[in-house]
Amino acid sequence: MSELIESHADLASLSKEERLARMRHSAAHVLAEAMVELMPGAELGIGPPIDTGFYYDFRLPRPLTNEDLAWLEERMRQSIAGHHPFQMASITKAEAAEHWKDQPFKLDLLSELDEGNVTQCTHAHFTDLCRGGHVNDTGDIPQSFKLMSIAGAYWRGSEKNPQLQRVYGALFETAEDLAAYEEHLEEARRRDHRRIGRELELFELVDEIGPGHVVWLPAGATIRRELSRWIEDLEIEQGYLHVHTPNVAKRELYVRSGHWDHYQDAMYPIMERDGEEYVLRPMNCPSHIMVYEAAQHSYRELPIRIAELGDMHRWEKSGELTGMSRVRIMTLNDAHIFCADTDQVALEVENVLRLMEHVYGVLGLKNYSYRLSLGDPDDHEKYVDNPPMWAKGEDLLRRVLTRVGLPFTEAKGEAAFYGPKIDVQFETAAGKDETLVTVQVDFHLPNQFGLEYIGEDGARHQPIIVHRGVISTLERMVALLIEEYEGNFPLWLAPTQAVVIPIADRHVAYAEEVAAELRARRLRVTVDSRNERMQAKIRDHQLKKIPYMLVVGDREAEANAAALRVRGGENLGAIPVADILARLVTERDTRALVP
Ligand SMILES: [Zn+2]
Ligand SMILES: [Zn+2]
Known part of the structure; x- marks a missing residue:
C-alpha cells in the first residue's frame, strides 16, 4: 500500500535559487514523462537539476534526433499546461522493486537505499523514484525552457557501465533570463578557440598523436613563436638567465622534490630501462634546482633568475581535455628565482607583478584578477605541515600585492602543497574561472634539496625560491588570445600579416x-x-x-x-x-x- 505525503510548497517564499531548483527538477520529471510516451521501452536513469536547467539520462532503442527533441519539448509544454499535481507517496522497498522490475537503472538505485520505505513521485500518469523537491503542479514550471542538446553519458559516470543518452534542457524563471543565457552560449560559441582554431588552421588535435597532444600548424606556430620571443626578450631585460633542461628525468628526482607523493596520478607512467625508472617531467622546478646546484653561489650573485619555456607532461583525465586550453603536453613560460632573504623575495615578486601588468596590458587582456591562495592549517594531507613557514609566506605576498596596488581576493585551501601563491584568475569565453599563472614563495624545496649559498658572514644559508609564470603555458595563452580577439590578432601576432x-x-x-x-x-x-x-x-x-x-x-x-x-x-x-x-x-x- 502506498501512503500519500502532503507537501504543498509556498514557492513565493523560497529563495530564487531553491525555487529554480524545484522548477528544474520538476521539468526533468516532465521530460521523462514525454520520453516514455515517445519510446515506451525507454529505460530511465537519473534526472537532476543543474545550474542552467536540468537533464535526464535514458537508455533508448535508437539514437535521438533533433526532431525527437522538438516533439518532446512540445509534449512537455502540453503537460505543463495541464497543471498536473506532483504527488509524493511512500512505499516499501519490496513494492518499489516490483514496480521497477523492468527498469535496471532504477533497480540499481534501489539496491543502494537503506531498508525501509522509499518515496516516489507521480504526476499525470508518470511515476518516478524520487526523494522530492518539486513544485506543486506542472503548471508551476515556467514555459521559459528549451531542450538544448543530446549527449552520451555513462551510467554513474563510469566507462565500465552502459552508455546512455542524456537530454539537456535549459530552464529559467523568465523568457528574458532564458534569452540572455542563449545569447551567452552563442557568444561562447562564436569565440570558442576550438572552432576558430580550426577555421584559421592554427592547431590540430590528431588522434594518431594522442588526445591532449597539440599539433601547432604553421599559422599557430607563428603566434607561439612571436609570444616566446617577446617574453624571452622581456625576461632578458629583467636579468633572467635562460636554460634548456630535459623532458625526461629519473623518478627519484620527483620523489625528492615531493612531486611524486603529491602528483603521481597526474603523471605519465614510469619508463624502465637498464634498471632505472624514468618519467616525463610534470614540472620544471626540480630541473632548475639542478641548474642552481651545478655551482656554488655567493650572496653577491643572488637573486639568480633561471628561466625556460619548458615542456611539461600531465596526465589530465580525458573528460577534462578541452581544445588547447586543457592539454597533456604543454610549454610553460616558467622561471625560478633563487633569493637570499625575504626582502629579495618581496622585491622579486613585485617585479614579477609589474611584468605581468605590462604583458597583459600589451595583450589587451581585461578579464583577470589576482587571488592570494592560502594553505589550510587543518589539512596536513594536502599541505606541508609547517605553520610558521606558511604564515611568513602568506604575509609577505599580501604585503607585496598591497604595495603594488593590485586589488586581490583571498582563498583558503588553494595553495600549492609547499607554499602560498598569487594566482592570476581569468574568465574564459565559456564563463569558466581558470588560473592562468601563479607566483609562489617556496621555503620547502630549498630545504628538500639542501640548497645553499655563502652569505656575507662566510657561513652557509638557505635560499628561498620564487616560482613564477607570466605568459602561462603557450597552449593556454594562445587559446585565451584566440577567444579574446575572436581570431582578429593584432598585427604582430597575426600569422599572415x-x-x-x-x-x-x-x-x-x-x-x-x-x-x-x-x-x-x-x-x-x-x-x-x-x-x-x-x-x-x-x-x-x-x-x-x-x-x-x-x-x-x-x-x-x-x-x-x-x-x-x-x-x-x-x-x-x-x-x-x-x-x-x-x-x-x-x-x-x-x-x-x-x-
Ligand atoms: Zn522528483
Ligand atoms: Zn616551479
Missing part, C-alpha cells in the same frame, strides 16, 4: 615585387595569384582575418603603390608602397592592438 592581390595575371610580377619588399622587413606576406574573381579573393582573406590586403593593378604598378584594404573592410585607396611599409612596421613594432 598581409596579402598582395594582383588584379590580372599581368600584375603578378609587380605583386611579387611588393611582397618581396615587405618580406625584407620581416613582414609575413603572401601573394594571391589564384584564378579567382577579385571579390571572392577579398572575401576569403576576410574570413581568414588577414589584417591587410594590397590590391595592385596597372595604375598601382606605375606609381609604385598599392590599394590598401584593412581587415574589417575599409578601403584606403592607392598608397605608395613605402608608406604602407612604414605603417605596417610601426604597427607591428609597437604591438598595437586592433582598434
Whole structure:
C-alpha cells in the first residue's frame, strides 16, 4: 500500500535559487514523462537539476534526433499546461522493486537505499523514484525552457557501465533570463578557440598523436613563436638567465622534490630501462634546482633568475581535455628565482607583478584578477605541515600585492602543497574561472634539496625560491588570445600579416615585387595569384582575418603603390608602397592592438 505525503510548497517564499531548483527538477520529471510516451521501452536513469536547467539520462532503442527533441519539448509544454499535481507517496522497498522490475537503472538505485520505505513521485500518469523537491503542479514550471542538446553519458559516470543518452534542457524563471543565457552560449560559441582554431588552421588535435597532444600548424606556430620571443626578450631585460633542461628525468628526482607523493596520478607512467625508472617531467622546478646546484653561489650573485619555456607532461583525465586550453603536453613560460632573504623575495615578486601588468596590458587582456591562495592549517594531507613557514609566506605576498596596488581576493585551501601563491584568475569565453599563472614563495624545496649559498658572514644559508609564470603555458595563452580577439590578432601576432592581390595575371610580377619588399622587413606576406574573381579573393582573406590586403593593378604598378584594404573592410585607396611599409612596421613594432 502506498501512503500519500502532503507537501504543498509556498514557492513565493523560497529563495530564487531553491525555487529554480524545484522548477528544474520538476521539468526533468516532465521530460521523462514525454520520453516514455515517445519510446515506451525507454529505460530511465537519473534526472537532476543543474545550474542552467536540468537533464535526464535514458537508455533508448535508437539514437535521438533533433526532431525527437522538438516533439518532446512540445509534449512537455502540453503537460505543463495541464497543471498536473506532483504527488509524493511512500512505499516499501519490496513494492518499489516490483514496480521497477523492468527498469535496471532504477533497480540499481534501489539496491543502494537503506531498508525501509522509499518515496516516489507521480504526476499525470508518470511515476518516478524520487526523494522530492518539486513544485506543486506542472503548471508551476515556467514555459521559459528549451531542450538544448543530446549527449552520451555513462551510467554513474563510469566507462565500465552502459552508455546512455542524456537530454539537456535549459530552464529559467523568465523568457528574458532564458534569452540572455542563449545569447551567452552563442557568444561562447562564436569565440570558442576550438572552432576558430580550426577555421584559421592554427592547431590540430590528431588522434594518431594522442588526445591532449597539440599539433601547432604553421599559422599557430607563428603566434607561439612571436609570444616566446617577446617574453624571452622581456625576461632578458629583467636579468633572467635562460636554460634548456630535459623532458625526461629519473623518478627519484620527483620523489625528492615531493612531486611524486603529491602528483603521481597526474603523471605519465614510469619508463624502465637498464634498471632505472624514468618519467616525463610534470614540472620544471626540480630541473632548475639542478641548474642552481651545478655551482656554488655567493650572496653577491643572488637573486639568480633561471628561466625556460619548458615542456611539461600531465596526465589530465580525458573528460577534462578541452581544445588547447586543457592539454597533456604543454610549454610553460616558467622561471625560478633563487633569493637570499625575504626582502629579495618581496622585491622579486613585485617585479614579477609589474611584468605581468605590462604583458597583459600589451595583450589587451581585461578579464583577470589576482587571488592570494592560502594553505589550510587543518589539512596536513594536502599541505606541508609547517605553520610558521606558511604564515611568513602568506604575509609577505599580501604585503607585496598591497604595495603594488593590485586589488586581490583571498582563498583558503588553494595553495600549492609547499607554499602560498598569487594566482592570476581569468574568465574564459565559456564563463569558466581558470588560473592562468601563479607566483609562489617556496621555503620547502630549498630545504628538500639542501640548497645553499655563502652569505656575507662566510657561513652557509638557505635560499628561498620564487616560482613564477607570466605568459602561462603557450597552449593556454594562445587559446585565451584566440577567444579574446575572436581570431582578429593584432598585427604582430597575426600569422599572415598581409596579402598582395594582383588584379590580372599581368600584375603578378609587380605583386611579387611588393611582397618581396615587405618580406625584407620581416613582414609575413603572401601573394594571391589564384584564378579567382577579385571579390571572392577579398572575401576569403576576410574570413581568414588577414589584417591587410594590397590590391595592385596597372595604375598601382606605375606609381609604385598599392590599394590598401584593412581587415574589417575599409578601403584606403592607392598608397605608395613605402608608406604602407612604414605603417605596417610601426604597427607591428609597437604591438598595437586592433582598434
Ligand atoms: Zn522528483
Ligand atoms: Zn616551479
